[in-house]
Amino acid sequence: xxxxxxxxxxxxxxxxxxxxxxxxxxxxxxxxxxxxxxxxxxxxxxxxxxxxxxxxxxxxxxxxxxxxxxxxxxxxxxxxxxxxxxxxxxxxxxxxxxxxxxxxxxxxxxxxxxxxxxxxxxxxxxxxxxxxxxxxxxxxxxxxxxxxxxxxxxxxxxxxxxxxxxxxxxxxxxxxxxxxxxxxxxxxxxxxxxxxxxxxxxxxxxxxxxxxxxxxxxxxxxxxxxxxxxxxxxxxxxxxxxxxxxxxxxxxxxxxxxxxxxxxxxxxxxxxxxxxxxxxxxxxxxxxxxxxxxxxxxxxxxxxxxxxxxxxxxxxxxxxxxxxxxxxxxxxxxxxxxxxxxxxxxxxxxxxxxxxxxxxxxxxxxxxxxxxxxxxxxxxxxxxxxxxxxxxxxxxxxxxxxxxxxxxxxxxxxxxxxxxxxxxxxxxxxxxxxxxxxxxxxxxxxxxxxxxxxxxx
Amino acid sequence: xxxxxxxxxxxxxxxxxxxxxxxxxxxxxxxxxxxxxxxxxxxxxxxxxxxxxxxxxxxxxxxxxxxxxxxxxxxxxxxxxxxxxxxxxxxxxxxxxxxxxxxxxxxxxxxxxxxxxxxxxxxxxxxxxxxxxxxxxxxxxxxxxxxxxxxxxxxxxxxxxxxxxxxxxxxxxxxxxxxxxxxxxxxxxxxxxxxxxxxxxxxxxxxxxxxxxxxxxxxxxxxxxxxxxxx
Numbered sequence: 001x002x003x004x005x006x007x008x009x010x011x012x013x014x015x016x017x018x019x020x021x022x023x024x025x026x027x028x029x030x031x032x033x034x035x036x037x038x039x040x041x042x043x044x045x046x047x048x049x050x051x052x053x054x055x056x057x058x059x060x061x062x063x064x065x066x067x068x069x070x071x072x073x074x075x076x077x078x079x080x081x082x083x084x085x086x087x088x089x090x091x092x093x094x095x096x097x098x099x100x101x102x103x104x105x106x107x108x109x110x111x112x113x114x115x116x117x118x119x120x121x122x123x124x125x126x127x128x129x130x131x132x133x134x135x136x137x138x139x140x141x142x143x144x145x146x147x148x149x150x151x152x153x154x155x156x157x158x159x160x161x162x163x164x165x166x167x168x169x170x171x172x173x174x175x176x177x178x179x180x181x182x183x184x185x186x187x188x189x190x191x192x193x194x195x196x197x198x199x200x201x202x203x204x205x206x207x208x209x210x211x212x213x214x215x216x217x218x219x220x221x222x223x224x225x226x227x228x229x230x231x232x233x234x235x236x237x238x239x240x241x242x243x244x245x246x247x248x249x250x251x252x253x254x255x256x257x258x259x260x261x262x263x264x265x266x267x268x269x270x271x272x273x274x275x276x277x278x279x280x281x282x283x284x285x286x287x288x289x290x291x292x293x294x295x296x297x298x299x300x301x302x303x304x305x306x307x308x309x310x311x312x313x314x315x316x317x318x319x320x321x322x323x324x325x326x327x328x329x330x331x332x333x334x335x336x337x338x339x340x341x342x343x344x345x346x347x348x349x350x351x352x353x354x355x356x357x358x359x360x361x362x363x364x365x366x367x368x369x370x371x372x373x374x375x376x377x378x379x380x381x382x383x384x385x386x387x388x389x390x391x392x393x394x395x396x397x398x399x400x401x402x403x404x405x406x407x408x409x410x411x412x413x414x415x416x417x418x419x420x421x422x423x424x425x426x427x428x429x430x431x432x433x434x435x436x437x438x439x440x441x442x443x444x445x446x447x448x449x450x451x452x453x454x455x456x457x
Numbered sequence: 458x459x460x461x462x463x464x465x466x467x468x469x470x471x472x473x474x475x476x477x478x479x480x481x482x483x484x485x486x487x488x489x490x491x492x493x494x495x496x497x498x499x500x501x502x503x504x505x506x507x508x509x510x511x512x513x514x515x516x517x518x519x520x521x522x523x524x525x526x527x528x529x530x531x532x533x534x535x536x537x538x539x540x541x542x543x544x545x546x547x548x549x550x551x552x553x554x555x556x557x558x559x560x561x562x563x564x565x566x567x568x569x570x571x572x573x574x575x576x577x578x579x580x581x582x583x584x585x586x587x588x589x590x591x592x593x594x595x596x597x598x599x600x601x602x603x604x605x606x607x608x609x610x611x612x613x614x615x616x617x618x619x620x621x622x623x624x625x626x627x628x629x630x631x632x633x634x635x636x637x638x639x640x641x642x643x644x645x646x647x648x649x650x651x652x653x654x655x656x657x658x659x660x661x662x663x664x665x666x667x668x669x670x671x672x673x674x675x676x677x678x679x680x681x682x683x684x685x686x687x688x
Contacts, residue, residue, distance in 0.1 A: 140555065143612040148485065288562035298557030316588045317563035
């Protein structure tokens with residue numbers, strides 16, 4: 001058993017918006033005018049953010065988390081793999097979690113398979129590979145159509161894992177990505193393949209697909225009340241249905257925190273960054289103000305039936321996270337946990353106890369929070385909060401999940417994924433035609449050199 | 458809808474719902490407009506219809522034009538109302554998906570404004586009420602027609618570039634009708650249809666009406682269509 005894994009997540013927000021942004025601009029996503037980008041101020045911004053992530057590694061976090069967003073002020077990482085690549089060279093210890101590459105936005109999933117394999121090699125086997133379908137805004141940015149996005153997504157994800165685990169060249173006869181020669185160079189370093197994490201927002205079908213394949217489920221919700229606990233229970237039930245067993249490291253959540261010397265000081269120091277994040281970065285995403293593009297009837301990948309189902313428990317115009325009006329309301333949402341080391345420890349420990357979650361993906365830098373404050377909070381967390389969380393969680397997990405060997409459970413998952421791949425391809429181990437007929441006959445031919453000699457003689 | 462009922466008083470009307478609309482199952486084989494055309498050719502064959510008049514609005518107009526360009530011998534007369542389907546440079550078809558996302562979590566005013574002459578036009582309010590919006594409103598089926606089918610199709614949304622160069626194959630008399638205040642499909646699309654379909658009359662523009670001209674003015678449009686289809 002191992003203690004709770006604590007990862008540092010950076011979204012890389014654009015921090016230089018004027019104070020009247022919310023008043024003047026309709027959205028922070030998709031249509032937010034890029035004329036607002038200020039090259040003078042933004043010079044060195046990526047460096048500052050990468051340095052913060054490298055600092056997390058120094059402080060002993062279990063890893064660093066990146067994700068993909070396009071054309072907004074919320075996250076300046078259209079290509080998280082570029083940042084991951086930099087981190088392979090700046091850090092030596094922690095995991096590098098890309099959560100994830102948005103598969104439907106890529107022309108071909110092999111590009112993701114290749115880049116992830118490169119990152120795994122470059123990081124000496126530290127990659128955790130996330131696959132995500134992309135949210136509503138990205139489907140607008142990239143004109144991703146379709147009710148069939150999910151189908152396409154899983155075909156891509158399965159092809160990537162197959163390309164990591166099965167020797168090539170083989171032909172992939174998929175509906176969306178037919179390929180004659182799948183033959184990955186380089187292979188990933190971790191064997192049989194890097195851990196795969198899939199984000200979801202409690203959709204039962206995503207949970208089932210994750211369970212089938214033995215992957216880790218990541219809850220992408222930003223608020224943590226009873227729903228986090230419910231999501232864990234739902235996922236555990238789905239795993240059981242698939243003949244598998246829940247343990248804390250099959251599940252991860254996103255949270256935000258700010259730690260300072262006292263509760264009062266913590267609030268004082270982070271408040272500007274928090275409100276910048278809530279009012280600017282979430283506008284168009286988790287605010288009813290303007291037009292929320294993340295989920296709804298016009299989002300191309302939301303099937304009509306899913307939207308109708310969603311509406312049953314939904315009050316139109318209800319407040320979203322970014323609509324909170326005061327600190328007390330925000331505090332109650334448990335989205336951003338602010339306070340002294342004692343307060344933050346108590347609240348997070350409470351969350352772990354209830355939700356039995358083993359992977360905490362924690363955002364420290366919020367909105368336009370200055371570098372020195374983000375670093376101070378990370379340091380206090382690493383020194384004063386993390387040790388206690390690790391201690392308590394190890395005790396809890398050992399007691400609650402006595403029969404589970406985390407490594408073995410992982411291996412079990414991998415075997416399941418493998419046999420699933422084979423079943424999906426209609427192959428068994430005795431009868432595998434890896435090459436298309438034309439290719440295998442070509443491979444049987446003699447080398448070019450010999451043939452040249454033949455021609456001369 | 459009242460428009461269909463008016464037509465049915467004088468003609469035999471078949472108004473099929475697209476796959477995935479009006480609570481029917483989605484057809485998972487539909488990726489491009491060609492798949493929709495073949496779906497309807499199967500429907501027409503099943504109904505044993507060898508020759509017919511085709512009347513289509515919005516995406517329906519697009520499908521009608523695609524069928525008429527492929528099978529001119531089947532179509533006796535063609536009516537296109539605010540039809541999508543064409544690429545016209547500099548005149549993008551509106552982003553109905555963006556507009557279908559409610560403002561403030563509950564207002565469909567901009568969707569109504571795009572698809573009707575104004576946001577508070579009575580038919581528009583009936584079809585796309587605020588609050589739970591289209592899924593809760595009585596107009597759910599119609600909004601499905603506008604949006605669901607197109608969700609299935611590959612981008613670009615709402616047009617098929619090659620269609621324009623195929624319009625000359627349509628051999629029947631044709632009528633193209635447009636709402637003067639169409640905020641979804643620019644009028645130049647109507648003008649292009651009217652210009653490139655050899656048997657088309659001059660574009661008929663209906664004053665005061667928006668994109669859903671046959672919903673806003675069912676009597677007037679039904680009369681116009683019936684007069685054109687005539688004997």
